[in-house]
Amino acid sequence: MNDDRDEDSIQTIQPTNFQDVTWFLAPSKSHMIRWILLASMSDKKTRISFSGKPGEDIHSMANCIEKLGITIKKTEKYWDIHGKGINGFCLPNEVLDCRNSGTTMRFLIPQVACFSSPVILDGDWTLRNRHLESSTNSIEKLGATVQMFEGKGAPYSISGPLLPGTVILDTSTSSQSLSSLVLLGPRMSGQIEVITTGESVSNRHAALTFEIAKQTGSTAIWNNKEKIIIEPWTPRCPENVTIPSDLSLAAFGLVLATVHDTSLNIVNAPNPKDGIGAEILYDIIENKPTKEMQLDLLNCNDLLPALSAYLALGPGGRIRNASHARFKESNRISKTIEMLSHFGLHVDECEDGIQTEGRQTPKMPENIVDVYGDHRLFMTAACIASKTGGSLTDKGVWKVTDPLFPEQIGFV
Template sequence: MQVLESVLQGFMADSHPLPSMGKAWVKRWSPKVQKGKGSLIHALSVTPPKAIESMAWSLPPSKSHAIRWLILAAQSEDETLIEGLEHAGQDIVSMRRCLAQMGVQFTDLDAQGRPLSGDTNHDDQPASGSVAWKVHGAGMKGLNPPVSVLHAGNSGTTLRLLMALVTQFDVPVMLDGDASLRSRRYAAMLDAMDQFGVQRSHGLDEEGLPLLLQGPVQSGRELALNIASSSQPLSAWFLAAPSLEHRVNLKQIGEPVSRRHSQLSLDLCVLTGAPTTLSDTLESWSVKVPNARVNLPRDASMLAFAFLAVAVTGTTVVIPERPLPEDSLGHEMLVDHAHAMGINVNDGTLSPHDSAQAIDLDLRDANDLITPVAALLALGSGGTLRGAAHAAHKESDRLKGSQDLLAQFGLKASLMEDGLEIAGGQQLQQPSGLVRTYGDHRMQMTALNLAMGCEGDVLIEGSSLHGVADLMAVKRWQEAGVSIDEILHSSS
């Protein structure tokens, strides 16, 4: 508490970044282990199956849709019912938790629409059996400054959206995240804070978090926003606009990436009452969710792991509910190119075929696919993945990380400036030790699928990383008869 109080006092005394504070934070929050002492690593021990005839594969709710709807519903004066949240990943829960810290109330509902009581020992989590959440909105100016740190967990989307949202407060607000979030860069968001006259202070060098922000946004400002490496800053200011005190002229700089995600944010804002000029002029509006009800689509990006499961095991996978192309945020390319990847798609049934072809995919608007699709191409007929330079700014550097992950399974990929080139017809090899996944859930889930094609047991770093987006990623394999155990692995 004394450390936090001294940090806040220093922040209040000086509106500029404080080097001494930054150095102290870096030291305090350093995740490194002292050399030579080793550590215990949470890992999965996977015993590959001999054969799996078929699998049911329910896709999780789209976290991109869920997080955006949550922040809009929180700023509405009405109650909003958000359905389709069964097995919601921890990225979604992180946004819920942070909004609750600002006074937004949530009611969990079961499949019959009945309210559920939460577990008092895990009150930051939805109640067991929850499939829908009723959000009791706080209104345009009804959010309260949090009295404790807003911790975004592993969710870069949640963190950036919150950065913009909390600038409405005239008191300091601290934001933080896990080790992967602390190592990321937030230049576009921090530059926006400077343009808006928002006071800020944060760690230096390798640590970008914790971050202290104190608003409000100063009047008479314009915003020149760099959107070349991420669409999230643009989404953040769209979604925080209901709380703005005045209009802000917006200028977008750079070649945009992940355009479908920023367009989703804009579309949802307009759907809830924002002016159609929001992309040029940020201004407030009274949020009204149509029919006070939202039915979330499934996460189309997660379909890549079902494809990979088919390619690795040769099994048939049944997808009970697939998102529509318009809800797939660029990831509909999976179905469009499924046959070239060696996958038959017949309604909701996936099966393998032996007529795969080399393909060239532009991932400018779908960079989350790079790791599992790289594995698919290596096991299939190869190809190139380009337009994904911005994948280097995710939980890990997914360009280099994907190359390194595949190499641990004996698969080769060559780095390009903006993607990967992968030879086809490669064979899986047994990893020589613990498979490193770099704190990235898509790396871990790719490794989990590749392990199913190995001859012996496979150890995979990160026993719960999948929970960020897909709580069922391990359980569905276990239900298919695969032995998967959580263990503590010594790194020494």
């Protein structure tokens, strides 16, 4: 585990010229992490195929699942998950390190709560600073005991067992706690009743969980009603699963093409139905808007850093319904504005997003740009720095989602 931030990890980027931008998308971590977890609870082997290199968040989930006793055979083009059934997880004899992956930690919190003995979940410094109360509170309602470091967060010591029951869940800051309860279903002895409160966000990610679970036998239905019933089921996964590419990563190609005033070609763009909200990028890439835009990121707040930069460099406009971006690796609204200001780009903060004038000209930062351990802040800043030059903190953080990112923008 990375207890402390590496203050000396600085990435310097030299300015370069792009005649055009060709962008390759890494595998979707949202799809792959869900399939890894469900396949591990199946009683058969599941082959998960993909193009490109899985990011570190995917590896974090796989590493934790392996510590729970599941065998995963990894090759360059596919991983074989050798599931052991709904009771196949064994008590780990070491800490489960989720590293930078909030998804992994949220999904594993209820899974390890099925053990009667304590299990410790930890992560890097960014994950230790994140607040996951909705996840821990939900399993406490089902009978788990959760001990937090200094009463604040990770590392967590969690023990069960869990009992069927009712959970009141606030889904106004994240949908992952709801997804984690759906994926808990196979381990439960009876139903979980979930009553949601607040305006749900990241709805496409929640819908993805219900859809994948349904493909393996779940009867849980989510139709934006407050009450959801999750019945136990035995996952029956397909023998072969193909992971789509992560469309949200195309946002960085868009920033790169915009700052260099050139064309963008996405090599392996997924079907829009697999975009998990990021399909709004298709309209931007294809239509090349010149007038101010109004963008709704209720279901895709991960796009906020890149689209804020795009609007400032391009047509200008307003991003709305993205207040839940404040609860990511960093407060993505305020930290995005701070990061862009280093490049001389002025963006105003709004209650639920940002507002910016367009066609601004970036300049080389006078100081090192702090990206606060947030891979999407780093990747956005790096794309701008490819035009201006600059130095960024948290070298290597791009590996969380896109190990090939340096090759795409021309630094090593």
